[in-house]
Amino acid sequence: MDVDKQVAYWQKSGKEDWDVGLELINSKRTRHGLFFAHLAIEKTLKALVCRETKTFPPKTHNLLVLAQKANLKLSHEQKLFVARFDRYQLEGRYPDTLAPAPGLETASQEIDLAKDFLKWLAEKF
Numbered sequence: 001m002d003v004d005k006q007v008a009y010w011q012k013s014g015k016e017d018w019d020v021g022l023e024l025i026n027s028k029r030t031r032h033g034l035f036f037a038h039l040a041i042e043k044t045l046k047a048l049v050c051r052e053t054k055t056f057p058p059k060t061h062n063l064l065v066l067a068q069k070a071n072l073k074l075s076h077e078q079k080l081f082v083a084r085f086d087r088y089q090l091e092g093r094y095p096d097t098l099a100p101a102p103g104l105e106t107a108s109q110e111i112d113l114a115k116d117f118l119k120w121l122a123e124k125f
Contacts (some may be wrong), residue, residue, distance in 0.1 A: 006050040010057070011125075014043030018118065022111070030107035034088040037114045038063075041085065044121045045070055051125070061089045072124065081113055 021036030038061075045066035046057035052070050060066065063082035067074055074082070087099075088110075102110065 001054070001056065003050055003054050006056065007047045007125075010043045010047035010050060014040045014047065017043060025104075025107050025111055028104060030104060031088075031101040034085075034102060034107055034110055037111060038085060038088040041082075041114060041118060041121070042066065042089070044118060045072075048072065048121065048124055062086060070124075072121075078117065078120075081117060085110070085114065 017036045018040035021033045021040060024030075024033030024036060026033075041063055042061055045063060048070035049057040049066055057066065058069060063086055064074075064079065067078075067082060
């Protein structure tokens with residue numbers, strides 16, 4: 001496996017998903033926007049897993065599991081954030097877990113927290 005190639009793939013794909021997520025939030029499609037924001041974090045974590053383990057990342061969407069595989073030391077607040085943010089990937093994939101779409105204010109707050117977390121992850125490269 002070419003580790004650098006895999007890391008670059010996951011990073012690029014995550015950045016693209018982040019941009020799509022922001023576009024969707026700005027067009028008031030909050031559920032889909034937060035789903036793509038989750039993808040962005042997930043893929044960034046998968047890049048870190050590749051870099052750390054020199055293997056392909058696991059086929060999971062669970063952010064906490066990915067952070068652990070990447071050997072990241074999350075603060076208590078970060079652990080709470082990723083545990084809560086996982087709901088947005090569930091809502092996008094499994095209709096039986098569908099709750100009402102988050103309002104624009106909630107989505108904006110979540111995007112701000114996701115942006116801060118992504119900045120923190122970017123410092124790990």
